[in-house]
Amino acid sequence: MGSGISKSFFTDICFSNLFMILDLKDLKTAEKQYYLQHVVAPRPVCFASTIDKAGNVNLSPFSFFNLFSSHPPVVIFSPSRRVRDNTIKHTLENVLEVPEVVINIVTYEMVHQVSLASCEFPKEASEFEKAGFTAEPATIVKPPMVRESKVKMECRVIEVKPLGNEGGAGNLVICEVLRMHIDDFLLDENKKMDQRKIHHIARLGGDWYCKVDESNLFTVAKPNTELGIGIDALPESIRNSKILSGNNLGQLANVHEMPVIEPSFDDAHLKNIIQYYSINPDEMEKELHLYAKKLLQEGKIMEAWQVLLVDSSQ
Numbered sequence: 001m002g003s004g005i006s007k008s009f010f011t012d013i014c015f016s017n018l019f020m021i022l023d024l025k026d027l028k029t030a031e032k033q034y035y036l037q038h039v040v041a042p043r044p045v046c047f048a049s050t051i052d053k054a055g056n057v058n059l060s061p062f063s064f065f066n067l068f069s070s071h072p073p074v075v076i077f078s079p080s081r082r083v084r085d086n087t088i089k090h091t092l093e094n095v096l097e098v099p100e101v102v103i104n105i106v107t108y109e110m111v112h113q114v115s116l117a118s119c120e121f122p123k124e125a126s127e128f129e130k131a132g133f134t135a136e137p138a139t140i141v142k143p144p145m146v147r148e149s150k151v152k153m154e155c156r157v158i159e160v161k162p163l164g165n166e167g168g169a170g171n172l173v174i175c176e177v178l179r180m181h182i183d184d185f186l187l188d189e190n191k192k193m194d195q196r197k198i199h200h201i202a203r204l205g206g207d208w209y210c211k212v213d214e215s216n217l218f219t220v221a222k223p224n225t226e227l228g229i230g231i232d233a234l235p236e237s238i239r240n241s242k243i244l245s246g247n248n249l250g251q252l253a254n255v256h257e258m259p260v261i262e263p264s265f266d267d268a269h270l271k272n273i274i275q276y277y278s279i280n281p282d283e284m285e286k287e288l289h290l291y292a293k294k295l296l297q298e299g300k301i302m303e304a305w306q307v308l309l310v311d312s313s314q
Contacts (some may be wrong), residue, residue: 009213029168037063038205045203046077047104047114048173049135049143052092056133057144058090061106062116063203064170073177075103075155078163078170086167090123095173099157100141102137104149108199108211113148135210150183169240178264219299221254222283228254238308243289248296252305259305270307285311 046065050058064078079092090171095101106114110133117131126137128144135144140153145152155175163170188194200212210216231239231253238244238252269291277284288311295304 028143030262033083033168034205037203041204042210045106045114045201046075047106047146047149047215048077048091048116049101049102049104049146050091050098051143052090052094052097056094056123057126057128058094058123059133060089061089061116061118061145062091065103074158075153075175075177076172077103078172081167082168083167086165088171091140092171092173093156094143095160099140099160100143101155101157101173102138102141102143103153103155103177104146105151105153106200106201107150108201108213110148111201111209119221135265140246145181150186151173152181153177154181209238221251221301223254226256229255233258236306237285237311238289243286243293243295244283245293246292251296251301252308255305259302259309261309262306265303265306267303267305267307270310275309288290 023046025084027035034056043063044065044130046062048060052058061081062077064080068074068076081087081088113131113133117127117133119127119130121127121130126135128146130131134147136147138145138152140155141156145154155177157173158176161172161174163172175253178302181200184195186197196217198212200213202210204210205227231249234249234253241249241251244252270288273284273287274290277287288307291305293308295301295307
């Protein structure tokens with residue numbers, strides 16, 4: 001640049017102007033919680049049933065929850081200390097007394113009842129009754145299961161790890177899953193899970209939730225034993241396309257070897273593009289990339305490659 005100012009300087013300035021920068025050490029606890037819960041999302045919900053030594057049962061949802069190991073099978077949820085007054089929840093008291101828990105998976109059909117169970121009822125009150133759920137005996141742990149949940153996990157609490165002593169501090173309840181109960185409705189003919197039937201809900205920020213169903217499910221091809229060629233290996237015209245998005249490039253770069261033109265590939269729309277735009281290379285590239293993008297959105301990776309390879313062969 002004639003001014004002597006580097007391109008990277010302008011890039012840094014442009015990007016910094018687009019972002020609000022927060023130093024969490026300068027925020028109040030409620031503000032930290034607000035931003036974190038909105039951006040670290042969606043979060044699956046653990047609906048935990050626990051019991052104390054006197055036999056009092058508690059049922060409460062927690063969105064600080066996930067799977068962390070398959071062998072041993074370990075899930076973790078975190079009943080945080082209350083921000084407003086630094087008190088702890090009945091669930092935490094219970095697992096410290098009786099280190100067992102049933103984690104009931106929450107689906108859309110029960111989400112409003114689950115939310116109701118999060119009310120701070122007195123310790124002697126039953127959230128099963130307050131929220132209208134049915135308690136059924138577990139088979140190897142003391143806390144009961146929620147009959148209405150389509151998947152229940154009976155767990156042994158391995159450890160409870162406090163993350164702090166102030167309001168908002170989490171307490172990691174590290175659980176080993178001992179036994180699962182899965183509704184047959186969720187299984188296919190091979191006893192495998194049909195993801196389309198489990199209408200999971202997940203927690204976002206504030207009062208926001210999301211529902212998982214067929215309208216928002218999609219698959220992403222996962223590289224396992226064979227490596228993708230990588231975006232850096234794509235032809236320059238594809239890599240620098242103004243039409244193809246980063247996601248599109250990721251799809252193309254996930255092939256295990258660079259595709260070649262297949263003489264047998266027959267596509268009427270591709271023929272039309274070549275026929276009408278061959279005298280204008282720039283317009284033809286644009287049309288080819290637009291068509292390839294459409295194919296990629298339909299999951300037709302190799303077809304998209306055949307369309308793009310036409311451009312590189314011209």
